[in-house]
Amino acid sequence: xxxxxxxxxxKYGMVIDLDKCTGCGTCMIACASENNVSVRPDQxxxxxxxxxxxxxxxxxxxxxxHTEVSYFPRPCMHxxxxxxxxxxxxxxATKLDFNTGxxxxxxxxxxxxxxxxxxxxxGSRYFNWWHAYFPKGKGLERYLTxxxxxxxxxxxxxxTFCHQRLMRxxxxxxxxxxxxxEEGEYVTACAEACPAQAITFGDLNNHEHQVSKLxxxxxxxxxxxxxxxxxxxxxxxxxxxxxRQAENLLPGEYKPVINKTWMEEEWxxxxxxxxx
Amino acid sequence: xxxxLLPEGVKRCSPAKFLFWTLxxxxxxxxxxxxxxxxxxxxxxxxNMSNIFAFAxxxxxxLAIIALGAGAFFTGFLVYIVGKKELKNILNAAVIIxxxxxxxxxxxxxxxxxxxxxGWFIFxxxxxxxxxxxxxxxxxxxLMVLGIEFIPNIxxxxxxxxIREFRLFGHSLHHIMGVFAATGVFLSFFxxxxxxxxxxxxxxxxxxxxxxxxxxxxxxxxxxxxxxxxGPCFTILCTKLTELITRKKLVxxxxxxxxxxxxxxxxxxxxxxxxxxxxxWIYGVVPRAGLTFMDFFREGxxxxxxxxxxxxVFGVLPAIMLLSPKARESEGLLIxxxxxxxxxxxxxxFLFIVVTLAIPVMPFDRFWSYLxxxxxxxxxxxxVGYGFLLFSxxxxxxxxxxxxxxxxxxxx
Numbered sequence: 001x002x003x004x005x006x007x008x009x010x011k012y013g014m015v016i017d018l019d020k021c022t023g024c025g026t027c028m029i030a031c032a033s034e035n036n037v038s039v040r041p042d043q044x045x046x047x048x049x050x051x052x053x054x055x056x057x058x059x060x061x062x063x064x065x066h067t068e069v070s071y072f073p074r075p076c077m078h079x080x081x082x083x084x085x086x087x088x089x090x091x092x093a094t095k096l097d098f099n100t101g102x103x104x105x106x107x108x109x110x111x112x113x114x115x116x117x118x119x120x121x122x123g124s125r126y127f128n129w130w131h132a133y134f135p136k137g138k139g140l141e142r143y144l145t146x147x148x149x150x151x152x153x154x155x156x157x158x159x160t161f162c163h164q165r166l167m168r169x170x171x172x173x174x175x176x177x178x179x180x181x182e183e184g185e186y187v188t189a190c191a192e193a194c195p196a197q198a199i200t201f202g203d204l205n206n207h208e209h210q211v212s213k214l215x216x217x218x219x220x221x222x223x224x225x226x227x228x229x230x231x232x233x234x235x236x237x238x239x240x241x242x243x244r245q246a247e248n249l250l251p252g253e254y255k256p257v258i259n260k261t262w263m264e265e266e267w268x269x270x271x272x273x274x275x276x
Numbered sequence: 277x278x279x280x281l282l283p284e285g286v287k288r289c290s291p292a293k294f295l296f297w298t299l300x301x302x303x304x305x306x307x308x309x310x311x312x313x314x315x316x317x318x319x320x321x322x323x324n325m326s327n328i329f330a331f332a333x334x335x336x337x338x339l340a341i342i343a344l345g346a347g348a349f350f351t352g353f354l355v356y357i358v359g360k361k362e363l364k365n366i367l368n369a370a371v372i373i374x375x376x377x378x379x380x381x382x383x384x385x386x387x388x389x390x391x392x393x394x395g396w397f398i399f400x401x402x403x404x405x406x407x408x409x410x411x412x413x414x415x416x417x418x419l420m421v422l423g424i425e426f427i428p429n430i431x432x433x434x435x436x437x438x439i440r441e442f443r444l445f446g447h448s449l450h451h452i453m454g455v456f457a458a459t460g461v462f463l464s465f466f467x468x469x470x471x472x473x474x475x476x477x478x479x480x481x482x483x484x485x486x487x488x489x490x491x492x493x494x495x496x497x498x499x500x501x502x503x504x505x506x507g508p509c510f511t512i513l514c515t516k517l518t519e520l521i522t523r524k525k526l527v528x529x530x531x532x533x534x535x536x537x538x539x540x541x542x543x544x545x546x547x548x549x550x551x552x553x554x555x556x557w558i559y560g561v562v563p564r565a566g567l568t569f570m571d572f573f574r575e576g577x578x579x580x581x582x583x584x585x586x587x588x589v590f591g592v593l594p595a596i597m598l599l600s601p602k603a604r605e606s607e608g609l610l611i612x613x614x615x616x617x618x619x620x621x622x623x624x625x626f627l628f629i630v631v632t633l634a635i636p637v638m639p640f641d642r643f644w645s646y647l648x649x650x651x652x653x654x655x656x657x658x659x660v661g662y663g664f665l666l667f668s669x670x671x672x673x674x675x676x677x678x679x680x681x682x683x684x685x686x687x688x
Contacts, residue, residue: 047326047644058640072640084480087405090412091397111397112320112390114330115408121480121637127330127390129321153319154390224637226566227480245640248482248566 011080011101012161013204013232014191015214016073018242020198023071028053030193031075034162036148038132039140050126052076052159053190060241070242073199075190076124076159077223077231078103084229085116085125093156101204101232102161110155117156121224122231125158161201162188183209204232218257221246281435283675287524287686294672301661301668308658311651315387322651329646331629334388337656339471339625341377342415343499344618346507348374348422349464352457354538365531368429368676369518370511375422376666380659382419387655407473414467421460425453432675465500472499475628482565483572484632486557494553495628501549505542506621508535509598509614516611518671524684526677536610540598543617547591554587575643578631582623590620 031037031053043049056072079085079096083103086094093109094116096102117125132150134140144150147164151157169186173179183202191201202211214220215234222231223246237243240256277291288294314322325332351370354360386392398412431437431446469492476486476493486493512535515527558569573580597603597613604610636642648656670676 047328048321056638056640082479084478087403088408088474088477089403090406090408091394091401092403093397093401109394109397109401110391111394113388113408114325114390115406115474117327117330118633119478119480123327123638123641126327127320129326130319152391156390224480226564227482227637229480248571248637248639250563250566250568253566 008098008101009205010099011204011232012166012186012202013078013101013211013215013234014075014161014188014199014201015211015217015220015234015236017198017200017214018070018072018235018237019239020196021071021073021194022196022198023055023057023069024195025055026193026195027073027190027199028055030189031159031162033143034145034148034165034189035160036132036134036144036150037157038128038130038134038150040130040133041135048127048129050128050157052124052126052157054123058242058245068239068241070237070239072235072245073190074122074124074223075188075233076103076161077122077229077233078159078161079229080232081228081230084119084121088115088119090115094158100161100166102163102166103158104160104163105156105158107149107151107155107157112154112156114156121227121229125156127156128153165189219243224248278673281433281673283432283434283673283680285681285686286675286684288672294668298665298668301664304657304661305665307654308661311654311658312387314651315655316392320388320390322649324646324649324652326644326646328644329630329633331633332646333648333652333656334384336622336626336629337659338381338384338388339629340622341659342381342471343468343503343506343621343625344510345374345377345381346464346468346503347509347511348377348425348507349418349457349460350504350507351511351535352425352453353461354535356454356457357461360534362528362531362534365677365679366511366515366527366535368674368678369515369527370508371422371425371429372667372670372676373511373514373663375419375426376663378415378419378422380662382415384655384659407470407477410470411467411474414463414470418460418463418467421456421463424449424456425460428453429670429674429676433673464503468500468503469496472496472628475632478632481632481635481637482562482567483635484628485561485565486553487561494556498546498550498553501542501546502621502624505539505546506617508539509594509617512536512539513611513614513618514667515677516607516614518667522671524680526680526683528679528683532610533604536598536604536614539614539617540595540604543591544595544599547587547595550587550591554583572631572635576634576645578627578634582627582631586620586623586627590616590623594620 028051035052037050037052040049052075054074056074058070058072060068078101080101083096086096086103090113091109091111093106095104097104112127114127117127128151131153134144165188166186169181173181187201191199200211200214202209204212204215206212214236217236219236219238220234221243222234226247235246244254282288347370351363351367355363355367386395389395398409402409428446428449431442436442472495473493475484476488476495479485486495488494488496512532519526562569570580594613594616597609603613634643
């Protein structure tokens with residue numbers, strides 16, 4: 001599987017700069033809107049609500065005035081190495097596309113056994129406990145994306161890196177007689193909507209793309225990297241305590257990149273961070 | 277009223293008494309029927325399962341009854357392949373229990389999947405890399421084998437046996453039963469193993485993940501081992517319960533003793549392997565995932581006590597009891613040992629299913645709780661009702677225990 005993945009021409013991924021993320025939640029809204037994610041009359045049922053892009057709040061656990069807060073936007077990681085959800089799927093309803101690196105889900109083939117949910121450590125997969133629901137009379141139905149099928153009750157759904165946007169961009173490129181996409185032609189809804197521009201999306205295999213450069217930044221890290229899933233979603237933070245929370249660590253295992261925290265030093269003015 | 281259907285030369289209660297006995301089990305079935313209707317019609321939102329607890333009570337029940345039903349294939353193996361002829365006296369009961377367990381498990385799985393009408397996709401679009409595919413294939417095939425193994429016993433019913441063709445067919449089946457027993461062993465080996473493999477291969481869930489041999493994580497082998505260690509004990513428990521309720525001796529002691537002794541040896545060796553596996557996991561898989569053993573038990577009600585209880589109280593203790601001839605021969609202690617053994621396997625399956633999912637893997641994630649709804653309990657309890665009903669009906673109308681007549685001569 002790994003070999004095939006390496007042979008793929010494109011490997012779409014994203015880098016989320018946690019130092020820029022304000023936790024506003026626009027990415028979640030943009031994602032739900034773009035992908036026709038069903039809502040519930042009571043969205044506070046977090047165990048059963050569907051949030052392809054989920055925002056976690058983390059703190060450094062210190063008392064005021066040393067408290068620091070950060071947000072962890074978590075889409076599907078689109079694992080590159082034997083995605084835990086793919087090999088377990090009974091009906092071959094999910095697969096890793098070697099040409100794009102996207103882990104897709106075929107809703108009409110999913111039988112709803114939820115084994116993929118059990119296998120995914122990121123909680124990126126969501127089951128449709130109810131029929132798709134878009135409140136009538138509130139205008140929500142007018143915002144449905146015609147390119148994305150709503151999901152039926154009883155199947156699992158997940159972030160697709162806005163696959164329909166890739167299709168659209170490809171169609172546009174073909175219409176213009178191009179074989180390749182330019183950087184920025186295909187971006188996910190969350191990346192486009194983020195007001196702080198914390199999310200950078202592109203082809204990790206293309207060294208010209210910003211996302212490829214950022215993913216090699218010393219501050220870049222991935223979620224639960226040691227499990228070997230090789231996520232294609234990278235995070236960035238200059239703060240040690242944030243990086244530390246991305247991984248389960250035994251005492252003494254963490255190697256700090258920089259020991260300064262946001263509170264102690266104005267990181268954004270530090271030379272090297274953005275010039276890297 | 278139904279006397280022409282009853283086996284010859286044995287005593288059975290009156291039809292009215294039998295009907296009265298079946299009432300609670302019918303009630304459980306009705307509860308389950310209503311729950312199943314709601315879950316199929318309104319969807320799985322009727323349960324308390326969630327995106328965190330994607331597998332819950334039903335899967336625990338499924339895996340537990342499949343393990344406990346392993347007495348069927350293993351007793352068949354001992355009778356037809358090893359040649360333990362004395363176990364023939366308990367084989368029919370074991371097969372019926374196995375049939376009940378497997379058919380109930382398949383029905384439960386049918387309700388548990390979000391799109392039951394697409395259940396056949398497992399076979400049509402099978403992903404050969406998925407352990408669950410192997411489980412589905414083998415369970416379905418094995419249920420057919422169990423059906424075939426059950427048929428000769430059904431055809432021994434007094435009324436059915438009057439039909440010459442049925443009688444001949446039943447007898448012919450008896451002759452080739454060794455082939456089906458061997459097929460059952462083969463199929464059971466793979467589905468019991470794959471059920472364990474299902475959890476061992478979840479490499480991104482450190483609580484369940486295991487290393488292994490080639491494509492099989494150690495849980496593959498441990499699940500087979502634990503099922504053949506506990507399955508015979510469940511068969512013993514069921515026959516003891518039948519003896520208690522009917523107030524009759526139904527199975528000669530030597531059959532029970534042989535089965536208990538084999539179960540004891542298997543449980544003891546399983547416990548050795550389980551302890552080695554647990555140590556290997558604690559000092560290998562867990563630290564590699566950046567965790568310590570106690571990290572798993574930071575939140576929630578599932579403490580380390582569950583693992584200790586599984587291994588010591590429900591594992592080592594019944595193994596010692598079953599291996600000691602004195603304890604084995606005492607009926608009370610034998611029943612306690614069997615109960616402990618069966619509880620142990622339920623604990624084991626619970627840990628691999630519910631506790632695995634309850635433990636958040638991401639460091640900043642939190643623990644969520646889960647309690648089943650009455651609809652979930654309804655379907656689980658319907659399995660109990662169905663089991664009692666089918667076993668009671670089989671006992672009443674079929675010669676399930678070949679030595680019953682000999683052990684309980686009817687004095688008119």
